[in-house]
Amino acid sequence: MALSGWAEDYVKLVLAVGRHDANAVDAYYGPQSWREAAEAGAPRPLAELRTEARRILAGLGGAEVPAGELVRRDYLQGQLEAVAAHLARLEGHRFSFDDEAEALYQVRPPRTSEATFEAALARLDQVLEGPGSVQERYQRARERVIVPPDRVDAVFQAAIAEARERTRRHAPLPASDHFRVEYVRDKAWSAYNWYQGGGTSVIQVNLDLPIAMDRALDLAAHEGYPGHHVYNALLEQRFAQGPPGGRGWVEFTVYPLFSPQSLIAEGTANFGIEVAFPGPERLAFERDVLFPLAGLDPAEADRWARVQAEMKTLAFADNEAARGYLDGHLGRAEAEAFLVRYSLRTGAQAAQRLRFIDTYRSYVINYNLGEHLVRAWVERQGGTTDAPDRRWALFVDLISSPRLPRALGLC
Numbered sequence: 001m002a003l004s005g006w007a008e009d010y011v012k013l014v015l016a017v018g019r020h021d022a023n024a025v026d027a028y029y030g031p032q033s034w035r036e037a038a039e040a041g042a043p044r045p046l047a048e049l050r051t052e053a054r055r056i057l058a059g060l061g062g063a064e065v066p067a068g069e070l071v072r073r074d075y076l077q078g079q080l081e082a083v084a085a086h087l088a089r090l091e092g093h094r095f096s097f098d099d100e101a102e103a104l105y106q107v108r109p110p111r112t113s114e115a116t117f118e119a120a121l122a123r124l125d126q127v128l129e130g131p132g133s134v135q136e137r138y139q140r141a142r143e144r145v146i147v148p149p150d151r152v153d154a155v156f157q158a159a160i161a162e163a164r165e166r167t168r169r170h171a172p173l174p175a176s177d178h179f180r181v182e183y184v185r186d187k188a189w190s191a192y193n194w195y196q197g198g199g200t201s202v203i204q205v206n207l208d209l210p211i212a213m214d215r216a217l218d219l220a221a222h223e224g225y226p227g228h229h230v231y232n233a234l235l236e237q238r239f240a241q242g243p244p245g246g247r248g249w250v251e252f253t254v255y256p257l258f259s260p261q262s263l264i265a266e267g268t269a270n271f272g273i274e275v276a277f278p279g280p281e282r283l284a285f286e287r288d289v290l291f292p293l294a295g296l297d298p299a300e301a302d303r304w305a306r307v308q309a310e311m312k313t314l315a316f317a318d319n320e321a322a323r324g325y326l327d328g329h330l331g332r333a334e335a336e337a338f339l340v341r342y343s344l345r346t347g348a349q350a351a352q353r354l355r356f357i358d359t360y361r362s363y364v365i366n367y368n369l370g371e372h373l374v375r376a377w378v379e380r381q382g383g384t385t386d387a388p389d390r391r392w393a394l395f396v397d398l399i400s401s402p403r404l405p406r407a408l409g410l411c
């Protein structure tokens, strides 16, 4: 059988897994009849789906592959191995945190020592003023840059418009490009981009907790431009769609969330923030446009930017909290306390993150480690901060590539 036949079986398998786990399918915009078939009747048993995954993997291994489609087979194999591992998990198999990350995302997350976090806290100690612990001073500084609820939408819309304009100059957005924002509550995440196909996305922003100013641009760029929305739109354009624009590779019409594609997706979405808004440009835009729009004092923008610079290191605290909690070395309260201490979250934010970890588990590595690996990959090829055009070009190449972490040599 040709690759396209195995690809079709892969899509149907992923849709069938979605019957057992509502989070497993992040996006699907292939034939509607396949979705209807997957949703009809009783879910296919997990053991049967695992056998099916093995059958497709064996088939791919023996398929005749034209030279131009080797990358296609690599992609399918990598995604399928992850789907098989996720099925094992659904059947009750318990992976260690590191084994699970490797099985699903093709990377083994390194450990970050508490000494590294303590060093970042010591640097923050110099930046944050006033009495109290670093954590208390961070929260006070953050309270000064909370976007008032009635300004949230105006701030987001301005951030999205600017992120889109900057991205449009470097990436070929489809003519149908469209991005809609909805506000929701009671979710395990703070925002989510739901790609609909046809160049359109719905981004949902969770209003359970107050939104600080830095999140406005983070979310606009991460979920939208040049992040998830653009990543999905470019893959659709170049691969899922048929000729002449695309290659008609049907496997790109489905996106299984627990797969190595997610390390690329989250890593590029995070790194894309600074590609679109390099440090000084970000500060200028936040200070001159977003702070006034939110009715906040623009004089706070500079200090807040310096504080945020240290958060890159502290972001890795999520991995350590999740590893300790999921491997059984930390109780829930201890894991939350770890996040309050090292990622400077409020108690409520730490509780929200634990809910995320309960649901998505080792997925947390895709944000911080994904960003780190993507940045290293781009910089290795000359896409450094002093070469912004090259950086954009490499970035756009990466978000319109079918290559997974292993094929990219990310790790």
Ligand SMILES: [Zn+2]
Binding pocket: 222, 223, 228, 265, 266, 269
């Ligand atoms: Zn994301």
